Amino acid sequence: MYCKNCGELMNDNQAICLKCGVKAGEGNLFCANCGKNVAPNAEVCLNCGVAIKKAAVGYGNYDKITIALICFFLGGLGIHNFMLGETKKGIVRIVLSLCFGIGAIIALIDFVKILTDKYEINPDKAF
Ligand SMILES: [Zn+2]
Numbered sequence: 001m002y003c004k005n006c007g008e009l010m011n012d013n014q015a016i017c018l019k020c021g022v023k024a025g026e027g028n029l030f031c032a033n034c035g036k037n038v039a040p041n042a043e044v045c046l047n048c049g050v051a052i053k054k055a056a057v058g059y060g061n062y063d064k065i066t067i068a069l070i071c072f073f074l075g076g077l078g079i080h081n082f083m084l085g086e087t088k089k090g091i092v093r094i095v096l097s098l099c100f101g102i103g104a105i106i107a108l109i110d111f112v113k114i115l116t117d118k119y120e121i122n123p124d125k126a127f
Pocket residue numbers: 003004005006007008017018019020021022
């Protein structure tokens with residue numbers, strides 16, 4: 001795998017490029033497969049033909065599994081919402097859990113969405 005920001009060759013288990021400091025998979029200037037320069041908006045690398053993937057759904061500083069587990073165990077209290085910067089949602093979850101006891105059900109829905117990459121982070125929404 002090559003750094004998509006500077007084109008430096010990286011180990012597959014390397015999380016951050018040692019040359020430019022950008023996270024693995026971030027950047028749109030180089031092909032991750034062959035390391036050749038690509039146009040910033042190119043869909044496919046013209047050198048090796050590999051599709052240039054858009055950055056995966058991000059969960060802030062956390063990986064998907066961490067957020068999924070926190071959502072599963074603490075989701076009723078909106079902990080994963082707070083971790084993702086969704087303060088409004090988090091507060092609503094706490095209220096729903098304490099007053100109606102249904103926060104855990106909503107958290108379970110979030111949990112499934114996170115696992116299936118359907119979860120949308122939206123700090124402006126309460127639901
Ligand atoms: Zn780099």
